[in-house]
Amino acid sequence: MATTADFKNGMCLDIDGNYFFIVEFLHVKPGKGPAFVRTKLRNVKTGRIIDKTWNSGVKVEEVRIERRPYQFSYKDDMGYHFLHTETWEEIIVAGESIEGVEFLKDGDICEAMVHAASETVLTCEMPANVVLEITYTEPGIKGDTATNTLKPATVETGAEVRVPLFCEVGDKVRVDTRNGSYLERVERAKA
The missing domain is CATH 2.40.50.140 (Nucleic acid-binding proteins)
Structure with a gap:
């Protein structure tokens, strides 16, 4: 568990069973009333950006994400196949989960964001x-x-x-x- 005071860009949150990355946040202390946090969140599955406002001090479920390097191997009807650069374990990622997939070629190294507890791949990032x-x-x-x-x-x-x-x-x-x-x-x- 984390609170709104722990927010930082890139942090992953579990909101109602969906995963969101914090794109940006702003702590606001108005002259009247309680403080709050205004955030922009990117849905991991759809990529849509939503705005959400939180009361200051609210507890949220943080998701532990690991970044792992994977090398693109090939594509078939199941998806895009990647190999871990150290263990050579194979993963399959759907094309919708890879931003800039139209520029992906054999041998490219991408960074996969893996849910640490369940070992599921959330997204895959191409090099800039x-x-x-x-x-x-x-x-x-x-x-x-x-x-x-x-x-x-x-x-x-x-x-x-x-x-x-x-x-x-x-x-x-x-x-x-x-x-x-x-x-x-x-x-x-x-x-």
């Missing part, structure tokens, strides 16, 4: 950014660099990313997995 090779994009027009124009490009995982005009097929680009945006070109294609 990944390096992917462009497999298809329209050629850019030479000299058309005056504007900050972007064009669609398909990367090796099949996802579509908007890249600058100078990027070509075979280039490796760094992509932000949280919003799918282009960050930089890492390696130029061999001509």
